Structure formats: structure tokens, C-alpha cells
Amino acid sequence: MKPTILFLESIDPAAMSLLAPAAYDIVLPGSPLADYSNVQAIVTRGKGRVDRALIDRCPALRVIARCGVGLDAIDVDYATTRGVQVVNVPGANAATVAEHTLGLMLMLVRGMYRLVREVKDDNWDYRNDYAEQELRGLTCGIIGMGNIGTRVGTLAGMLGMEVKSAGRDPAAIERLLKDSNVVSLHVPLTEKTRGMINENALSMMIPESYLINTARAEVVDATALLEALQGERLAGYASDLLPVGPPEIVAELMKHPAVLITPHAASLTTLTYREISVTTVRNVLRYLHGQDAAPARPLD
Numbered sequence: 001m002k003p004t005i006l007f008l009e010s011i012d013p014a015a016m017s018l019l020a021p022a023a024y025d026i027v028l029p030g031s032p033l034a035d036y037s038n039v040q041a042i043v044t045r046g047k048g049r050v051d052r053a054l055i056d057r058c059p060a061l062r063v064i065a066r067c068g069v070g071l072d073a074i075d076v077d078y079a080t081t082r083g084v085q086v087v088n089v090p091g092a093n094a095a096t097v098a099e100h101t102l103g104l105m106l107m108l109v110r111g112m113y114r115l116v117r118e119v120k121d122d123n124w125d126y127r128n129d130y131a132e133q134e135l136r137g138l139t140c141g142i143i144g145m146g147n148i149g150t151r152v153g154t155l156a157g158m159l160g161m162e163v164k165s166a167g168r169d170p171a172a173i174e175r176l177l178k179d180s181n182v183v184s185l186h187v188p189l190t191e192k193t194r195g196m197i198n199e200n201a202l203s204m205m206i207p208e209s210y211l212i213n214t215a216r217a218e219v220v221d222a223t224a225l226l227e228a229l230q231g232e233r234l235a236g237y238a239s240d241l242l243p244v245g246p247p248e249i250v251a252e253l254m255k256h257p258a259v260l261i262t263p264h265a266a267s268l269t270t271l272t273y274r275e276i277s278v279t280t281v282r283n284v285l286r287y288l289h290g291q292d293a294a295p296a297r298p299l300d
């Protein structure tokens with residue numbers, strides 16, 4: 001019987017072409033699957049959740065492959081107790097996410113977004129009112145100095161920013177919040193990082209500093225964020241994630257002129273999307289054929 005590979009979201013066609021239809025039953029998003037008994041691999045890009053219920057429906061499951069890095073949509077602990085391996089592609093989207101993060105910083109802090117919009121609105125003379133900061137000379141504080149955070153630090157340093165970083169030490173995070181003009185978040189979403197940037201954290205930040213979030217929306221408390229923006233304590237927020245919080249708060253944030261949101265696209269350049277898709281399928285094939293791929297680190 002051919003192994004079934006269940007794709008919760010589509011991935012790049014170049015990766016799909018590595019899967020010979022004669023060897024696998026491939027179940028694509030939206031196609032009905034009546035029989036889960038031979039699902040040996042599940043592939044997710046993070047929107048499709050792999051929870052306990054789905055894992056339990058698949059008694060033959062051997063591998064869950066995350067096409068990307070964040071494991072927050074996968075019940076890694078339960079998978080592990082069931083002997084199911086979880087694999088991701090560590091570092092594979094770090095360069096492109098770091099580039100996107102710097103793009104958000106430039107749009108927000110230098111007001112690049114506004115400059116382009118004013119010219120499109122035929123307001124060339126906006127240049128006479130333009131009075132924004134440049135990144136050079138500002139302090140960039142990075143929380144989560146892993147694959148992405150490290151690259152953001154390198155790029156920010158090349159632009160003349162002073163770079164500070166903090167890992168898990170709460171005192172170091174506190175110092176960083178007090179010292180940075182731009183804080184950039186690069187932690188995974190875990191029970192420890194959920195709501196990490198709350199009212200207390202925002203109150204420590206330098207008045208009129210900026211917050212950049214290409215990690216996960218839930219790391220930032222949406223209500224506290226809106227209050228900080230409305231109180232003009234925070235000068236702006238740019239994120240690759242839709243804020244998560246009470247609907248009326250999210251609606252206010254989306255309307256706020258100093259909030260810039262991109263649609264979780266930081267790692268979706270054609271090059272990186274293809275690379276991470278291909279590596280994901282190779283990871284699945286290695287597991288199905290008995291060779292180890294590098295396992296994902298557990299969340300803590």
C-alpha cells in the first residue's frame with residue numbers, strides 16, 4: 001500500500017515534482033480524504049494546524065514536516081510521545097525574513113511608505129514637510145538572537161545602527177527595551193513569549209521608539225500596543241503578522257496611520273519559497289525511507 005502524504009497547504013510545484021505519483025498517495029488541500037489510516041506524513045506551512053486530534057486520526061503517522069520554521073501550529077510534545085518525528089527547515093528563510101524586517105524598519109522609521117504614497121497622490125511637495133529619522137545612529141534592540149535575529153543584527157549594523165541583543169534573561173530584555181530606538185522581535189511563539197510585549201514592556205521603551213514584529217502576532221499584546229500608539233508613547237509598529245486580539249482593537253490597529261502590516265509574506269519570495277518547499281519534501285522522503293533528517297527543536 002502506498003504511503004499517504006497529506007498536504008494541509010500547497011507548496012512550490014518544484015517540490016511536488018519530487019514525489020512520484022506511482023509511489024505515494026498525495027492528498028492536496030481541499031481534496032477529500034476518507035481514510036486516514038495510511039497517512040504517514042503531514043506537511044504544513046503553519047496555517048494548517050497539526051493538533052492532537054489530527055495526530056490521533058493518523059495511526060500510521062511517521063513524520064510531520066513544517067515547510068518553514070515556527071512550530072507553534074504543531075503539537076510537538078504530543079507528536080513526540082506518539083513517536084512521530086517533527087522536522088522543519090531551520091535557518092532556511094532567515095536571509096529573506098531579515099531583509100523583510102529591515103524593509104519594514106525603513107518604511108516605518110524613515111517614512112518611506114508615506115513618501116511613496118504621497119507621490120502616488122500627486123503630492124510631490126510633501127518633500128517640504130518631510131521630517132523623519134534615518135536608521136543610522138539609532139539603537140536597534142533584537143529580542144531572540146537566533147537565525148533571523150542574528151542576520152537582522154548584521155544588516156542593521158551595516159546601516160550604522162548600534163545593535164543590542166537579548167536572549168532569555170528578563171533583566172537583559174528589560175535593559176534592551178530601555179535602551180533601543182527600534183525593537184525587533186525574533187522569538188518563537190511559546191507559552192513564555194506569548195504576550196511578552198505587554199503594557200509593562202511597552203512602558204519601559206524609550207518614548208517615541210518603534211516596534212517591529214516579524215515573529216508572531218501573539219508575542220505582542222494588541223490592547224497594550226494600541227494604547228501605547230494612541231498615547232503616542234510608541235511612534236509606530238510594523239509587522240508581517242495580522243494583530244491578534246479583540247476584533248475592535250485589531251480594527252483600530254489596522255486603521256492607525258503608524259501601523260504597517262504585510263500579509264505574512266516575509267519568506268514568500270520565489271527563491272526562498274522554492275528552497276524551503278524542496279527541503280521540506282526531501283525531509284519527508286528521508287523519513288519515509290528510513291534516513292534521519294535534522295529533527296526540529298522542541299518548543300520551550
Ligand SMILES: NC(=O)C1=CN([C@@H]2O[C@H](COP(=O)(O)OP(=O)(O)OC[C@H]3O[C@@H](n4cnc5c(N)ncnc54)[C@H](OP(=O)(O)O)[C@@H]3O)[C@@H](O)[C@H]2O)C=CC1
Pocket residue numbers: 068069070071090091093094097143144145146147148149166167168169186187188189190192193214215216240264265266267300
Ligand atoms: N514572518 C515570517 O514569515 C517568519 C516568521 N518566523 C518567526 O520567527 C521566529 C524565529 O525564527 P528563527 O530565528 O529562524 O528561529 P531560531 O530558533 O533560530 O531563533 C529563535 C531565538 O529566540 C530565542 N528565544 C526562544 N525563547 C525565548 C524567550 N522566551 N525569550 C527570549 N528569547 C527566546 C532562542 O533562544 P535560544 O537560543 O536560547 O533557544 C533563539 O535565539 C520563528 O519561530 C517564527 O515564529 C520565522 C520565519 C518566517
Ligand SMILES: O=C(O)C(=O)CO
Pocket residue numbers: 045046067068069070071093267
Ligand atoms: O517559517 C515560519 O515560521 C513562517 O512564519 C513562514 O512560514
